[in-house]
Amino acid sequence: MSIRLKVILPYLLLTLVVAVTGVYVVTRLVASSLSERLTNQLLEAGRVVSDGLARQDMSHLEAIGVIAYTNGMAEALIEGNSEEVYRLGFPAGASQGIEHLIIVDRLGQERLFLVRQKDGSYQSFSDMGTGSISMVQRLLNKPASESFLSRGIGKNPIDSRYYYYTAAPVTLNDNVAGVVMVGTSLDTIAPFLKSISLADVVIYFDQGSAISTTLGAMNKDTQFIHSLSIPDDHYMQVLSTVDIVTGETIEVDGRSYRLARGALRVSGENIGAFAVILPLNFVLQEGGDSRNFYVVLFMAAMLGVILMGYLISRLIINPLYTLVRASQAVAHGNLGQRSGIKSKDEIGLLANTFDEMTSNLQTRTVELQRTYHVLEQMDRTKSNFIEVSAHELRTPLTLINGYTQMLKTRAAQDPDLGSMAGGILDGYDRMIEIVNSMLDVSKIDSQTLKVSRSPVQSKLLILRVQKQLQPALDERKMHFLIHQSLECLPPFWADPELLYKVFYNLIINAIKYTPDGGVIRVTGRIINHANGSEIEMVVRDTGIGVAPQHQELIFEKFFQTGEVRLHSSGKTKFKGGGPGLGLAIAKGIVEAHHGRIWVVSAGHNEDTLPGSAFYVRLPCEGPGA
Ligand code: ADP
Secondary structure, three states, X not given: OOHHHHXXXXXXXXXXXXHHHHHXXXXXXXHHHHHHHHHHHHHHHHHHHHHHHHHHHHHHHHHHHHHHOOOOHHHHHHHOOHHHHHHHHHHHHHHOOOOEEEEEEOOOOEEEXXXXXXXXXXXXXXXXXXXXXXXXXXXXXXXXXXXXOEEEEEEOOOOOOEEEEEEXXXXXXXXXXXXXXXXXXXXXXXXXXXXXXXXXXXXXXOOOEEEEEOOOOOOOOHHHHHHOXXXXXXXXXXXXXXXXXXXXXXXXXOEEEEEEEEEEEEOOEEEEEEEEEEEOHHHHHHHHHHHHHHHHHHHHHHHHHHHHHHHHHHHHHHHHHHHHHHHHHHHOOOOOOOOOOOOOOHHHHHHHHHHHHHHHHHHHHHHHHHHHHHHHHHHHHHHHHHHHHHHHHHHHHHHXXXXXXXXXXXHHHOHHHHHHHHHHHHHHHHHHHHHHHXXXXXXXXXXXXXXXXXXXXXXXXXXXXHHHHHHHHHHOOOEEEEOOHHHHOOOEEEOHHHHHHHHHHHHHHHHHOOOOOOEEEEEEEEEEEOOEEEEEEEEEEOOOOOOHHHOOHHHOOOOOOOOHHHOEOOOOOOOEOOOOOHHHHHHHHHHHOOOEEEEEEOOOOOOOOOOEEEEEEEEOOOOOO
């Protein structure tokens, strides 16, 4: 994961958690406070409805007062004069806009039954039987001194609508002369109550049946109104409760409403019950709105956090990227590259250290390159010297050889002289061998070594070397073993003469660096790869071994591990000195065949004799390789 993500992600997660919790808590708070507000509003609306009905009752009483105290009304009622009651009552009722006016005389005889029509005109009816209804009877049966009022809801037989009625006695000289009853349709009262309470209203009557409501469509039918009814026991419970109580949530026309119910009570008298209803959508709406608002707010906060995280990460990461680019350039060899970061923080410190390090590296590299060039030059001089001296030595050596041969022929009769000449010839052989090695090395150095390939049989190659070195092996009592695996190796294309030199050097070294009586073993195998096969031949000895730090160096020309002054001059003597060219030649030849040579040894120890194994691996190439 990139550092940028590592910086931003924790911030983001944290903000997300805070945002989700925040939105949840805030919307819960808003919703609960809104729901509380709704309840309060409902209760308030309920109180307003109760007051509204009382106000309606007051206006009834005022109208009754005007009619009852109209001059001559009481007398007309006592006389049972219907015409007079009509003459006095009609204008009094009509002028006050009374919807329904009933006047009954003291004997319960109906004297006026006036109903306001839809068009505002009044129509009177007779013999509607209102004198016997309980509201009227209750008043007629009381003495005038008790000044009783009667209220209730009833159905108007003319228009079959429910009305709220208030009835009061008409008195004359402390005697009840009759009763005046004023009614207002609930279809008028309910909208009025709605207008003052700002809530829809339902009015219940008689065992909980809903008889009027402002709720729903304009043309609401009785079935709809009836659907708002409540069970009888619930109705009785509402009537018995003093307070207004919040009730259930209802669905009308796909909208949700919350309602509260209370008793319709005027001057302590239960008239019926009502419900006030407020739509819930404004709670949901406001809750949703506030949730949306907070979601947007927190989203903005989150974006801010991401932006901040991004900016912070840029501040941290950009110098890091610069540092990475600089280090990549240095890794690709551009040591002149510097980060150029100058800040004083930890990254600046790191960049400074990096720049300093690169600068030191550059200085060292320049020094090393200079030294390398000097060494290269010296090596070239050395190679030239080897080549020149080898050529220079060959001529006198050839002379020495010629003359010594002649001397040996002439000394046929003198055995002492003959053996001296033989000694000179042995020295010549050794010297010419060294000179040839020098020439080989200079060819390898100048890459002029020629490889003439022909099929090589591994075992024959080793047998040839063995034959050459048999006297030395015998002298040193060495066991030379050629493993049978060598016989199984297929012939491979290589330069037999050059390979002879490789194994000659390896085996003569094995003789030299193994004490008398040691074992030298030569093994071989073929290694098959996907892209060809290789011949591997190994020369193992039970000698003094090679220290790990020398295992590469011994393949360099003139490298010798022991002290030069301690070397004996014997070619095959134990630890006998050589010019230090054998392995360099072997390596040069193997590499000219595109192969590899290396040594495996547990280390150098002249007491425990860990031994060495020299591996030669050559690709099986065709004749033209
Ligand atoms: P030299 O003429 O000294 O043998 P070489 O190039 O053949 O030169 O070998 C280099 C050095 O490698 C030797 O001086 C010797 O220390 C070490 N060396 C080579 N072969 C063996 C071996 N079989 N066991 C231990 N040391 C070896």
